[in-house]
Amino acid sequence: MTNEALIGLIFLPLLGACATVLPGRFATYLGILSGLAPLPLLLVAVTLSVAQNGPGFLELGGWAAPLGIRLFVDPLAVLMLWMVAIIGGLAAIHAWCDFPPASPSGQRFWPLWLLLTSAMNALFLSADLFNLYVCLELITLTAIPLIALTGSKTAVRAAMRYLLLALLASLLYLLGVALLYNATGTLDLYLMRDALAAAPPAAVVATLALISLGLLLKGAVFPLHVWLPKAHASAPGPVSAVLSALVVKTAIYLLYRVWLWSVPATVAAEQALTLLAILGAGALLYGGVLALLQQRLKLVIAYSTVAQLGYLLLILPMASSGAWPVAWQGGTYQLLSHGLAKAAMFLAAANILHALGSDRLSDLQRLDQRQPLSLFALAVAGVSIMGLPPSGGFLAKWLLLDAAFRSGQWWLLAVLVAGSLLAAAYVFRILAASLRRDDPTEADPVADTKAIPNVQTACAVLLALLALAAGFAAAPMIEFIGPGAPGAWSRP
Amino acid sequence: MSFGWQALPLYIILVSVVTGILVFMLGEQRQHTRTVLNLAGAILKLALILIMLLAIQAGTTFEFRLPLLPGLDLLLHADRLTMLFATLSALLWLVTTVYAIGYLEQSPNRARFFGFFSLCVAATMGVASAGNLFTFFIFYELLTLATWPLVVHRGTPEAFAAGRIYLAYTLAGGILLLVGLIWLHALAGAGDFILDGSLAPIASGNENALRAIFVLLMLGFGVKAALLPLHSWLPRAMVAPAPVSALLHAVAVVKAGAFGLVRLIQDVFGFQLAASLGLTDLLAWVAGVTIIYGSVLALKQSDLKRRLAYSTVSQVSYIALGVATGGVLATIGGLVHLVHQGLTKITLFFCAGNYAEAYGIHKVEDLDGLGECMPVTSVCFTIAALGMIGVPPMAGFITKWHLGAGAMAAGAPWVILILVASTLLNAAYFLPLLQRIWFRPLTEEIARRDDRLGRIRQVALIAPTVFVAVTALAAGLLAGIPGSPLFWVTRMVGAEGP
Numbered sequence: 007m008t009n010e011a012l013i014g015l016i017f018l019p020l021l022g023a024c025a026t027v028l029p030g031r032f033a034t035y036l037g038i039l040s041g042l043a044p045l046p047l048l049l050v051a052v053t054l055s056v057a058q059n060g061p062g063f064l065e066l067g068g069w070a071a072p073l074g075i076r077l078f079v080d081p082l083a084v085l086m087l088w089m090v091a092i093i094g095g096l097a098a099i100h101a102w103c104d105f106p107p108a109s110p111s112g113q114r115f116w117p118l119w120l121l122l123t124s125a126m127n128a129l130f131l132s133a134d135l136f137n138l139y140v141c142l143e144l145i146t147l148t149a150i151p152l153i154a155l156t157g158s159k160t161a162v163r164a165a166m167r168y169l170l171l172a173l174l175a176s177l178l179y180l181l182g183v184a185l186l187y188n189a190t191g192t193l194d195l196y197l198m199r200d201a202l203a204a205a206p207p208a209a210v211v212a213t214l215a216l217i218s219l220g221l222l223l224k225g226a227v228f229p230l231h232v233w234l235p236k237a238h239a240s241a242p243g244p245v246s247a248v249l250s251a252l253v254v255k256t257a258i259y260l261l262y263r264v265w266l267w268s269v270p271a272t273v274a275a276e277q278a279l280t281l282l283a284i285l286g287a288g289a290l291l292y293g294g295v296l297a298l299l300q301q302r303l304k305l306v307i308a309y310s311t312v313a314q315l316g317y318l319l320l321i322l323p324m325a326s327s328g329a330w331p332v333a334w335q336g337g338t339y340q341l342l343s344h345g346l347a348k349a350a351m352f353l354a355a356a357n358i359l360h361a362l363g364s365d366r367l368s369d370l371q372r373l374d375q376r377q378p379l380s381l382f383a384l385a386v387a388g389v390s391i392m393g394l395p396p397s398g399g400f401l402a403k404w405l406l407l408d409a410a411f412r413s414g415q416w417w418l419l420a421v422l423v424a425g426s427l428l429a430a431a432y433v434f435r436i437l438a439a440s441l442r443r444d445d446p447t448e449a450d451p452v453a454d455t456k457a458i459p460n461v462q463t464a465c466a467v468l469l470a471l472l473a474l475a476a477g478f479a480a481a482p483m484i485e486f487i488g489p490g491a492p493g494a495w496s497r498p
Numbered sequence: 499m500s501f502g503w504q505a506l507p508l509y510i511i512l513v514s515v516v517t518g519i520l521v522f523m524l525g526e527q528r529q530h531t532r533t534v535l536n537l538a539g540a541i542l543k544l545a546l547i548l549i550m551l552l553a554i555q556a557g558t559t560f561e562f563r564l565p566l567l568p569g570l571d572l573l574l575h576a577d578r579l580t581m582l583f584a585t586l587s588a589l590l591w592l593v594t595t596v597y598a599i600g601y602l603e604q605s606p607n608r609a610r611f612f613g614f615f616s617l618c619v620a621a622t623m624g625v626a627s628a629g630n631l632f633t634f635f636i637f638y639e640l641l642t643l644a645t646w647p648l649v650v651h652r653g654t655p656e657a658f659a660a661g662r663i664y665l666a667y668t669l670a671g672g673i674l675l676l677v678g679l680i681w682l683h684a685l686a687g688a689g690d691f692i693l694d695g696s697l698a699p700i701a702s703g704n705e706n707a708l709r710a711i712f713v714l715l716m717l718g719f720g721v722k723a724a725l726l727p728l729h730s731w732l733p734r735a736m737v738a739p740a741p742v743s744a745l746l747h748a749v750a751v752v753k754a755g756a757f758g759l760v761r762l763i764q765d766v767f768g769f770q771l772a773a774s775l776g777l778t779d780l781l782a783w784v785a786g787v788t789i790i791y792g793s794v795l796a797l798k799q800s801d802l803k804r805r806l807a808y809s810t811v812s813q814v815s816y817i818a819l820g821v822a823t824g825g826v827l828a829t830i831g832g833l834v835h836l837v838h839q840g841l842t843k844i845t846l847f848f849c850a851g852n853y854a855e856a857y858g859i860h861k862v863e864d865l866d867g868l869g870e871c872m873p874v875t876s877v878c879f880t881i882a883a884l885g886m887i888g889v890p891p892m893a894g895f896i897t898k899w900h901l902g903a904g905a906m907a908a909g910a911p912w913v914i915l916i917l918v919a920s921t922l923l924n925a926a927y928f929l930p931l932l933q934r935i936w937f938r939p940l941t942e943e944i945a946r947r948d949d950r951l952g953r954i955r956q957v958a959l960i961a962p963t964v965f966v967a968v969t970a971l972a973a974g975l976l977a978g979i980p981g982s983p984l985f986w987v988t989r990m991v992g993a994e995g996p
Contacts, residue, residue, distance in 0.1 A: 335568075374610055375526075382522075394643060394672075395636035401567055407680045423673050430669050434646070438661065443653040478572075481565040 008055040009064050011048040012077055015087060015127045018044055023120035026107070034107040034116060041120045042098055045091040045127075049084070056084050057486060063133065063196075078133035078196060081487045085338060086130040086259060093251045093349045093469065094123055100353050100465040101244035115155060122148040122248070129256050135183045135193040135217075138260060142179065142224060146172040149253055153241040164236035171223055171233045179220030186213040198268040214278070217264060225257030227319065228289030231312045235296075238311060239304040243356020246304065247349035250311040255341060258318050271326060279322040286319025287421040294428025298435065303358065303365040306432055307351045310391060313425065314344045317406065320418055329412035331489045336405030338487050343390050343398025343476045350387035350469035354380040357458045357466060373440035376455045381440050383466040388433035390473040393426045398476025505562035506550050507574040507627040510584070511620050513543045514591075518616030526609045533599055536612055540592035543623075547588045551581055561629070570683075572636065573629030578990040579764070582833065582983075583626040583757055586840050590749045591619045593962045597848055598741035600958025601855065611651055611739075617644040618750050625754045631679050631766065634758065638675070638722075641754055642668040648742045649735050660734040667721050667731040668751075675718025682711050682766075698771050705775060708767075712777045715762050716784075722755025723818065724811045726788040733799075733807040740851025743803060748844035752810060756817040756836065763821045764829075773824060782822035785815040786916045793923035800862050802850050805927060806843070809886065812920065813839045820901050823913055828904025829991050830984070831897050837983040838885070838893035841970035845882035848963040849875050855959065857947050865931060867940030874960055876935050878967035883928040885970050888921050893974035896984055 022041020026034045056062070061080030069075070098119065105115035122145060129141035150172070154165035187193055189209040190201035202210055226234035234254070238246050261282070269275050293313025300306045321337035324330050357380040358373065359365040373381045386397075393403035403426060410418035476483075501508075517539030524532050550560065560576040576584075598615065602608050621644050624637030642665070650661035685707055686700060701708060721728045732752070736743055746752060759781065763772050772778045792812030799805040816839065820832020852875045853859040853868065869876040881892075888894035898917050905913030977984040 374607070378522075389643065394639050396640065400636075400639075404570075404676075404680070405567065407676065408683065411680050411684045419677070423677065427669065427673060430665070434662075434665055437646075438650065438658050441647065441650060441653060442658065478564065478566065480567055484568060 008052055008062075008079075011051040011055075012064055012079060012131060014048045015045060015052070016124055016131065018048075019120045019124035019127065023117045023124065026113075026116045026120060031108045034113070037120065038098075038107055038116050042095060042123065045087075045123075046095070049087055049091055052079060052087070053084050053486075056081060075137055076133040076194060076196075077131045079131060082259075082262070082338065083130045085342060085483075085487060086255070087127060089255075089342060089345045090123060090126050090130070090252055092472070093345055094126075094248055096465045096469055097244035097247045097349060097353065100247075100356070100462050101242070103459045103462050104242060104244070111155070115152070118148045118152050118155075122152065122253075126252060126256060130259065133195050135186065135195060138195075139176070139180055139183055142256070142260075143176050145253060145256060146176065146224070149245075149249060152245045153237050153249075155245070156240075156242055158240065160236070161240040164233070164240045168233045168237040171230075175220040175223035177220075178216050178223070182213045182216030182218075182220065185209060185216065189213065195263055195268050199270055202268065203270045211274075214264070214269065218261065218278075218282075221257045221261050221264070222285070225254050225261065225315065226312060227258075227285050227315060228292050228312060229285075231289065231293070234312055235305055235308040238308040238352075239302065243353055243359070246308070246356070247352035250308065250352060251345040251349040254311065254315060255318075255345065258315060258341075261319075265322065266325060276323070276326055279325055282319050283321075283323045283418070286316040286322075287417075288316070289313060289319070290316030290421055290425035291428070294425060294432065297432040298428065301367055303355045303367060303370065303436060304352070306367075306436060307348070307355055310351075310429070310432060311348060313429065314340075314348070314391065316425065317344070317402070317422075320406065320421065321409065323415060323418070324409055324413045327413035327415075329409040332405055332412060333409035334489065335484045335487060336402050336409055339398060339405060339476075339480060339484065340402035342483075343402050343473055346469055346473040346476060347387040347390035347397070347399060350383050350466050350473055351391070353462070353466035353469060354383040354387070357462055358384075360462075361455050361458050363456070367436065367439040370436070370439045371442040371444055377458070379463045379467055380458070381437075383463075383470040384440075385437055386470040387473050388437065390476070392430045392433050394430070396474065396477040398473055398480070400477055401480045500562070504560055505574075506546065506553075506560050507576050507580075507623075508562040510543055510546050510550070510588075511574070511623045511627070513539055513546065514616045514620035514623060518613045518620065521609055521616060522613040524609060526607070529608070532609065532612060536595050536599065536616070537592075539616060540588070540595045543619075544588045544592055547581070547584050550576060551585065554578075554581060563629075566632075570632050571630070572633050574624070574627045574633065575629035576627055578986075579757075579760065579833075580627045582836065582986060582990065583753070584623060586837050587619060587622045587626065587749045587753070590745075590840060590844055590966070593966055594741050594745050594749070594844070596958060597744070597851070597962040598739075600955045601739060601741050601851060603955055603958075605739075607651065607653075610647065614644050614647045615741075615745070618648065618745065620644075622750045622754060625757060631682070631761075634761070635672075635675060635679055638754060638758065639672050641722075641751060642672060645742075645746065645751055648745075649738045651738055651742065654737070657737045660731075660737045663734050664731045667728060671718045671721030671728065674714050678711050678714030678718060681707070681714070685711070697767055701771055701775075708771075709775055709777060712762070712767065712772065712775070713780075715766070716759065716777075716781060719755045719758035719762060720784070722751050723759055723814055724752055724755070724788070724792075725784055725815065725818070726791050726811075729788070729792070729811045732811055733804050736801070736803040736807050740803075740847055740854065743807075744844045744847035744851070748840040748847070752814050753836065753840065756814050759818045760821050760833065760836075769824050778822040778824060782819055782910070782913070785819040785822060786913065788812065788815040789819065789916055789920045790923070793920055793927065796927045797923065801860055802853070802862055802865070802931075803847075803860070805862065805931075806846050806850060809846075809924070809927070810839075810843055812924075813843065813886065816897060816901065819913065819916070820897075820904065823901070823905050823908050823910055825904045825908040826991055827900050827907055828913075830987050831900030831902075831904055833991065834900065834984050834987040835897040837987075838897050838970070838973055841966055841973055842882045842885040842893060845878055845963065845966045845970050846886070848959070848966060849879040849882065852959050852963060855955070857944055859944070862931060862934070864941070864944060865934040866938035866944070867935070868944075869936040870940055871944075875963060878963050879935065880932055881967045881971050883932055885974060887924040887928055891974050891977075893970055893977070893983075894924075896974055896977045 019041040022037040025037030064077040066075050105112040125141050125144035132138050150165045150169050154162045189205040223230045293309050297306050297309035317340045321333040324333040390397035390399035393399045562574040564572040621637045621641035628634035650657045724732045789812045792808050796805050796808035816835045817832045820828045885892035885894045888898045
């Protein structure tokens with residue numbers, strides 16, 4: 007049952023994508039619905055099974071590793087899959103209004119969207135580095151046309167920049183994988199640890215450097231984030247939401263898998279993790295400052311993504327300390343709450359952009375009257391991004407601070423504090439711009455505002471409320487996530 | 499986790515949250531429904547608190563627990579200190595709601611105003627009933643979030659500038675508080691933080707860590723309590739409408755900070771431990787300096803509301819001073835001032851709002867002869883001003899008497915000097931106002947202005963003012979009878995022991 011569900015998670019969206027390109031409206035609708043609607047149901051089965059039996063492998067075609075290809079499912083993968091299902095699902099409902107399946111724009115949009123969903127699901131489940139390369143490549147190659155879909159000059163230019171850097175990243179990653187295969191003879195993430203320990207150190211260093219560099223570039227980790235803000239800000243709303251909430255996280259997820267599951271816990275590895283955390287700290291500070299300087303709402307939110315990704319790397323140097331379980335809980339909870347909150351913000355920003363015809367901060371005034379619900383979504387999601395209670399972001403920040411304290415990494419504490427103050431500054435800058443009223447005599451501010459479909463508003467609000475609800479539902483979820491990476495890294 | 503009768507503190511918070519959400523959803527136009535809803539929410543909340551008060555007298559304990567993180571719960575409970583703060587805030591919320599309905603009669607964005615107004619009071623209730631510091635922090639930060647839209651309500655550049663300063667101070671304070679809490683959590687382990695004296699067993703060997711934690715928490719609470727040098731957001735926040743100022747000063751923000759300081763000394767560290775680490779002296783000195791400094795600056799203000807704001811800076815520190823001096827009497831003085839200052843200061847702000855609304859008066863110089871045109875407001879102002887100064891037998895006198903006697907008993911005679919100096923300064927900045935109001939002739943320019951209050955607004959603004967003034971007067975005059983704030987506080991301190 008679980009095995010079928012896992013395969014369904016990958017292949018239903020893939021088959022759906024194929025169906026959408028068939029002629030006829032019926033095939034399009036069928037493809038979208040059959041590709042996306044069953045995912046939550048399948049996930050329930052997977053979740054129950056993982057909660058009951060723990061992590062497990064699935065050998066495709068009955069071939070055992072290292073000869074065959076395996077799928078691996080554990081609580082972290084389940085969490086990511088749920089994020090794809092929920093955030094991707096709500097973003098898809100939002101996209102339904104802007105890209106109706108029967109329209110020409112819809113004809114281009116939905117096959118890409120379904121392929122992207124399939125590729126992300128496959129990535130979270132694959133245990134094999136070459137398979138993962140294929141998934142990464144597929145994600146990039148579907149995300150880029152989605153960004154450029156509007157055809158505007160800025161969007162195409164941003165997509166082009168993304169494409170070139172992402173191809174470079176893929177090349178680096180692939181080179182690393184080839185070296186690895188040469189040195190160890192295996193590509194299975196979960197068999198690699200012993201093989202790497204026995205391999206010549208120079209090859210190991212080169213391999214890990216290449217793979218990590220590729221992933222850092224794809225994950226837009228500071229200072230390799232240059233492609234992200236423009237690409238995420240010029241994409242259509244639901245695409246921005248999925249890019250920021252899910253796509254960049256795929257690279258971070260793989261970094262976690264490589265460094266925490268596959269690399270032997272040596273002193274050198276610990277230093278590498280500290281280096282990654284320094285990059286995370288740079289992202290948090292640099293992204294925060296840049297977000298403060300932007301004049302457009304979507305760019306603020308995009309730079310906020312650059313900053314918030316930093317949190318995910320900050321936990322790494324605690325991998326070998328006694329504080330690791332807490333750090334891991336904080337990291338994964340940040341993964342989830344940032345995803346929900348950021349998707350809510352991008353969808354709300356898309357609504358605002360549609361309604362006002364502009365997302366310049368100076369044009370946002372009286373937003374509380376013109377787009378009250380979108381502003382509500384923006385504000386509630388903003389609370390989570392700032393890490394203020396009550397929200398998932400707050401609980402994540404509490405756990406991260408707690409872990410930094412317990413492991414005695416004072417610099418992490420300082421970075422976390424600075425990062426949240428910066429986040430508060432840029433979020434409140436948006437809110438202040440929205441409450442301003444320059445001309446008190448202005449008669450009817452609602453007149454020049456275009457109406458937004460209720461469904462689109464509801465998607466943004468729902469995601470924001472989920473981010474809020476994450477502030478109350480953490481205990482069972484954290485219990486499910488468990489202590490994180492097994493074996494060498496975790497010393498209780 | 500139980501959602502039964504025991505979870506009443508949760509429901510009291512939810513009453514305000516639901517009121518706020520419904521007000522948002524009603525939108526701007528449905529004014530009558532909104533008014534009914536606001537009043538119904540405020541009355542229901544007050545009724546629930548009175549029921550809870552009676553139930554606690556009968557020996558019921560209230561507790562609501564929701565696990566948020568492994569080992570960390572959202573814990574709401576109701577002890578005597580909770581009830582003191584909760585009753586005060588619920589009563590004054592009702593009064594301020596009536597006042598605000600009149601005050602904002604014609605102004606825009608009322609739905610937004612009343613929505614956040616309710617959320618603000620919900621957060622205050624949460625602060626009052628928090629059963630551990632984690633819960634306290636959640637509501638304390640929520641209070642910051644809910645008040646910001648009220649501070650910037652007017653939407654002018656000055657309002658946003660004030661809002662920025664307010665956020666800069668309170669969010670920075672919140673971060674310090676958070677770091678302090680995390681440290682305490684790492685040191686003392688999980689469990690309910692607010693447990694009298696539970697830190698004592700781990701104190702030896704950790705003295706300096708505990709001192710640092712205390713200072714962090716003190717700074718975190720001190721920002722909202724406007725302790726020197728963290729006070730400068732408060733006078734700037736005066737750009738907000740009068741009911742907001744009244745609420746900020748008397749019930750919500752400033753009080754939440756002061757309440758946090760009380761909890762810190764009484765429940766987190768326990769007076770004995772805090773005193774043995776030399777921390778109560780620190781707080782007492784900071785509070786003492788703040789009292790004098792706030793009063794001196796109040797003297798210099800020519801804007802009426804700013805003068806009142808600096809007066810708040812000074813008066814709120816009495817609470818911290820009393821609790822930090824320790825001993826039964828001084829603690830009574832500090833805690834009872836939580837109520838006395840609330841009642842008195844809200845009266846003053848209502849009066850200032852009335853002057854501003856009726857004749858557009860903001861400056862101290864323009865108060866000349868107003869006793870003639872606005873006798874009721876002016877009498878209320880006089881009562882409250884005398885109460886602040888501490889003229890016997892007003893409420894302020896009761897406070898100062900207990901503080902002074904307590905200071906002698908605790909062997910801290912310097913506190914008396916602070917009290918004397920502060921009283922003189924209070925007189926110096928309030929008596930000239932009274933002299934202007936009652937004994938100067940009305941200036942011609944003001945006499946030419948029309949009274950801009952309509953008849954309905956007159957009732958909505960004057961009635962709450964009279965009510966709080968009479969309550970403030972009664973709190974002093976009738977301090978000796980059962981049911982007075984002094985009576986409650988005395989029983990509380992007597993029962994729990996300082």
